Amino acid sequence: MATASTSAPEFASAPLLRVNAVTRLYGERTGCRDVSFDLHQGEVLAIAGESGSGKTTLLNCIAGRSRPTAGTVEYNLRHEGLRDIYRLSEARLRLLARTDWGFVHQNPRDGLRIDVSAGANVGERLMAIGDRHYGRIRDTTEDWMHRVELDTSRIDDAPATFSGGMQQRLQIARNLVTHPRLMFMDEPTASLDVSVQARLLDLLRGLASELGLAAIVVTHDLAVARLLAHRLLIMKSGQVVESGLTDQVLDDPQHPYTQLLVSSVLQA
Amino acid sequence: MNSPDHAAQVVGVHADDSAPAGAAGTTSVQRKGMAVTAQGYNFAYLDEQTKRMIRRAILKAVAIPGYQVPFGSREMPLPYGWGTGGIQVTAAIIGPDDILKVIDQGSDDTTNAVNIRRFFAATTGVATTERTTDASIIQTRHRIPETPLAEGQVLVYQVPIPEPLRWLEPSETETRRMHALEEYGLMHVKLYEDIAHYGHIATTYDYPVRVNGRYLMRPSPIPKFDNPKMDMNPALQLFGAGREKRIYAVPPYTQVESLDFEDHPFEIQTWDECCEFCGSKDSFLDEIVTDDAGGRMFVCSDSDYCGQRRAGQAHGGDAAAAQQSQQSPNVPGVPGVSDTPAAQPAETASS
Ligand SMILES: [Zn+2]
Numbered sequence: 001m002a003t004a005s006t007s008a009p010e011f012a013s014a015p016l017l018r019v020n021a022v023t024r025l026y027g028e029r030t031g032c033r034d035v036s037f038d039l040h041q042g043e044v045l046a047i048a049g050e051s052g053s054g055k056t057t058l059l060n061c062i063a064g065r066s067r068p069t070a071g072t073v074e075y076n077l078r079h080e081g082l083r084d085i086y087r088l089s090e091a092r093l094r095l096l097a098r099t100d101w102g103f104v105h106q107n108p109r110d111g112l113r114i115d116v117s118a119g120a121n122v123g124e125r126l127m128a129i130g131d132r133h134y135g136r137i138r139d140t141t142e143d144w145m146h147r148v149e150l151d152t153s154r155i156d157d158a159p160a161t162f163s164g165g166m167q168q169r170l171q172i173a174r175n176l177v178t179h180p181r182l183m184f185m186d187e188p189t190a191s192l193d194v195s196v197q198a199r200l201l202d203l204l205r206g207l208a209s210e211l212g213l214a215a216i217v218v219t220h221d222l223a224v225a226r227l228l229a230h231r232l233l234i235m236k237s238g239q240v241v242e243s244g245l246t247d248q249v250l251d252d253p254q255h256p257y258t259q260l261l262v263s264s265v266l267q268a
Numbered sequence: 269m270n271s272p273d274h275a276a277q278v279v280g281v282h283a284d285d286s287a288p289a290g291a292a293g294t295t296s297v298q299r300k301g302m303a304v305t306a307q308g309y310n311f312a313y314l315d316e317q318t319k320r321m322i323r324r325a326i327l328k329a330v331a332i333p334g335y336q337v338p339f340g341s342r343e344m345p346l347p348y349g350w351g352t353g354g355i356q357v358t359a360a361i362i363g364p365d366d367i368l369k370v371i372d373q374g375s376d377d378t379t380n381a382v383n384i385r386r387f388f389a390a391t392t393g394v395a396t397t398e399r400t401t402d403a404s405i406i407q408t409r410h411r412i413p414e415t416p417l418a419e420g421q422v423l424v425y426q427v428p429i430p431e432p433l434r435w436l437e438p439s440e441t442e443t444r445r446m447h448a449l450e451e452y453g454l455m456h457v458k459l460y461e462d463i464a465h466y467g468h469i470a471t472t473y474d475y476p477v478r479v480n481g482r483y484l485m486r487p488s489p490i491p492k493f494d495n496p497k498m499d500m501n502p503a504l505q506l507f508g509a510g511r512e513k514r515i516y517a518v519p520p521y522t523q524v525e526s527l528d529f530e531d532h533p534f535e536i537q538t539w540d541e542c543c544e545f546c547g548s549k550d551s552f553l554d555e556i557v558t559d560d561a562g563g564r565m566f567v568c569s570d571s572d573y574c575g576q577r578r579a580g581q582a583h584g585g586d587a588a589a590a591q592q593s594q595q596s597p598n599v600p601g602v603p604g605v606s607d608t609p610a611a612q613p614a615e616t617a618s619s
Contacts, residue, residue, distance in 0.1 A: 128453030
């Protein structure tokens with residue numbers, strides 16, 4: 001079952017991530033309720049909804065940042081198969097989060113170390129897992145800056161001197177440097193100007209397919225879901241009201257709430 | 269012993285270990301009787317209960333090399349920044365038969381060193397010394413003596429900021445978790461930044477170390493020149509941070525490794541010059557301005573080490589050193605080197 005192979009047959013069999021009946025309550029209030037889905041390697045899933053729909057709560061539960069009140073989140077560990085991430089040791093979970101996972105925050109300042117250079121931001125994960133060769137860290141960093149279309153001559157500049165779009169690309173490079181299999185993204189383009197959003201979405205889509213990256217993207221913007229995601233969950237009041245292939249859900253919405261969301265986009 | 273507490277013995281404070289070496293004929297130990305102990309205070313100022321509490325913290329620190337142990341730091345009759353952490357550690361381990369040396373930047377004669385030495389002389393009546401080899405306890409700020417330490421000696425460091433990860437991680441909860449989980453990548457990010465901006469690791473003081481292959485530790489603001497002395501040192505090294513209420517330790521013969529990169533290995537400071545007074549090529553040198561015309565010279569930062577070398581040279585030590593001595597200006601008042609700039613410019617500097 002837990003073979004090291006990453007080829008297509010395994011794609012079909014064991015999921016990379018299995019979310020099973022996840023519920024997160026805050027006292028009386030519901031964050032999210034009874035959410036289940038599988039995510040396979042290389043698959044991009046969007047979770048869409050308005051603010052307060054529970055999509056960010058759900059993302060934090062899945063990403064190991066907030067223990068669910070009920071339900072399980074299982075991740076397909078290399079060599080071990082599906083394991084409940086909340087039963088891993090804290091050390092193990094944190095290691096997983098900074099090697100095999102990535103997390104792209106809406107505000108790049110939440111995901112970057114603003115006090116150190118762009119290069120140090122990208123190289124940090126390498127140093128965290130024990131790389132002790134400055135020149136090699138440097139080379140790898142330049143390579144990733146290049147791949148996210150950042151000018152490598154700015155490797156020693158402070159991220160504060162970067163534009164919002166560049167900061168977001170830097171945040172992505174900082175995550176990808178350890179070759180994660182799964183990326184979590186919380187409104188990755190929402191903080192950017194519309195003109196910059198499209199280029200970043202193109203970049204993300206290209207990287208995801210090139211790297212065979214699985215991703216969970218939380219967004220309030222159905223256009224982001226349309227561009228990036230193979231599958232889509234629509235959330236309302238903490239629950240999933242509709243899910244399916246992105247194009248099917250958006251072209252032929254079944255639930256009245258989804259229909260409302262889609263029609264409001266079309267009117268805009 | 270006035271305080272025959274088991275802990276004090278376990279941490280290695282034995283008066284017998286500190287018998288004067290008497291190598292140079294005379295001993296500079298000034299022994300005072302218990303009679304001169306200041307009235308109204310307990311031995312070494314702190315009450316016995318507080319000392320026991322601090323000793324428990326020290327024992328825990330010794331058991332887990334490099335780990336920062338919280339302790340209930342007490343108000344001391346000196347302000348923070350004057351070494352209250354080190355003073356509390358010394359107060360907790362000192363016994364009536366101990367011989368105390370106090371240095372500040374290598375010198376026994378700065379205001380800070382004199383005040384702390386007077387404080388313990390007044391509250392304990394113990395003998396004090398300026399000679400590294402005679403001391404059983406050496407309290408220090410910013411230096412490790414050049415003279416190698418021996419088994420049975422205790423080096424007590426005054427620590428302003430104990431947390432090595434604090435520079436980038438302000439949260440105490442988070443830094444504790446990083447220590448617990450051995451997440452030390454951030455420290456290399458700092459060294460990376462040095463190389464990226466200066467072409468080399470520019471950190472020269474308080475240079476981070478890994479103790480016993482486990483805990484990341486701040487060695488207090490000693491020059492990195494002194495870092496190798498911490499490694500496998502026969503003496504017990506204790507660190508006290510008063511304001512931050514932390515004690516940590518490096519037990520005798522413990523591995524202490526300075527962090528670096530494979531392609532930017534750790535290096536200590538070096539000088540082209542040698543000491544103007546004793547000719548030492550191996551000690552940490554201070555640069556002293558000698559006149560208004562920009563004249564300057566280099567002398568040992570460790571005044572006892574320099575003085576002992578000069579005394580040895582005067583008594584006909586090895587030929588090379590004696591020759592060096594003849595060339596050197598004869599400046600009286602050896603321990604007070606920094607207070608008595610030489611009248612002559614540096615003519616004998618080797619470069
Ligand atoms: Zn000298």
